[in-house]
Amino acid sequence: MKWSLFLSILYDIHQFNEYFIQTYDATGALELFGVQKMTVALRILQYSVPVDAVDKYIRIGETIAIVALNFFTKMIVAIYEGRALSTTYTINNHAYTMGYYLTDGIYPRWAMIVKTISQPQGLKRQLFARMHEACQKDVERSLEVLQVHFNIVRVLTRGWSDKDLYYIMKMCIIFHNMIIEDVRNIPENECSATLLQTDTTNTLCQMSCDPNQEYEEFMLNC
Known part of the structure; x- marks a missing residue:
């Protein structure tokens, strides 16, 4: 710094x-x-x-x-601290105004949690799983960067x-x-x-x- x-x-x-x-x-x-x-x-x-x-x-x-x-x-x-931008998107003709978390299969089935598809069948599902996992990797890398600069995030x-x-x-x-x-x-x-x-x-x-x-x-x- x-x-x-x-x-x-x-x-x-x-x-x-x-x-x-x-x-x-x-x-x-x-x-x-x-x-x-x-x-x-x-x-x-x-x-x-x-x-x-x-x-x-x-x-x-x-x-x-x-x-x-x-x-x-x-x-x-x-x-x-800033304020998060307003979120508006549509899935299956249903409008959403709140954000969500990208997770894997170990998390519960809550409305704000979007899981990946473990064995996607079809081009649409395969594209969703690929994009989901790519974004999830970005979040994981961000946490790794924080752990490098702030060791308190890494330890117990x-x-x-x-x-x-x-x-x-x-x-x-x-x-x-x-x-x-x-x-x-x-x-x-x-x-x-x-x-x-x-x-x-x-x-x-x-x-x-x-x-x-x-x-x-x-x-x-x-």
Whole structure:
């Protein structure tokens, strides 16, 4: 991930939620800043490291790491999630307005599930089975790509609730698309990164106006 995309996301999160903005605690000491919280969330997602293993590297305790991950995934979904296009199609003279899932024969016979034909007879059925299996392969390849970039999708996730997994999976899909767009040199990321570097509207505490220097100092002191 480019540094400009990292700053762009951090800037957008700052506008949406104050959790990632550095503040003072009850004793007057500075709390953790957004770079630390976002870094720990990305390390857990990309490398699937245990939450208690990031304390030494990022200097964040286990409880705060879990909270930062939950906030991060929910913020990404809330800020960047788009809406699916309306779906309208006709099968056997019957109009449908909802999408469906392509599966194989092991799934139940539900209305939103379309299975392939195991032993197609005739040209029409053979064409349907071939196109169905081709589209299903594309979906499987997409999941493999996510597993490469986000190891948390690959490993066992017994420690996470269904709600957490919902946001984690959506966040991984959105984040993957954002990285692809950034590789294609989408200019909006550079704009948001510039805004974050020059933003001085935070009145909760006195923050560094140069996130690059702040990040370098943080990495050097780890």
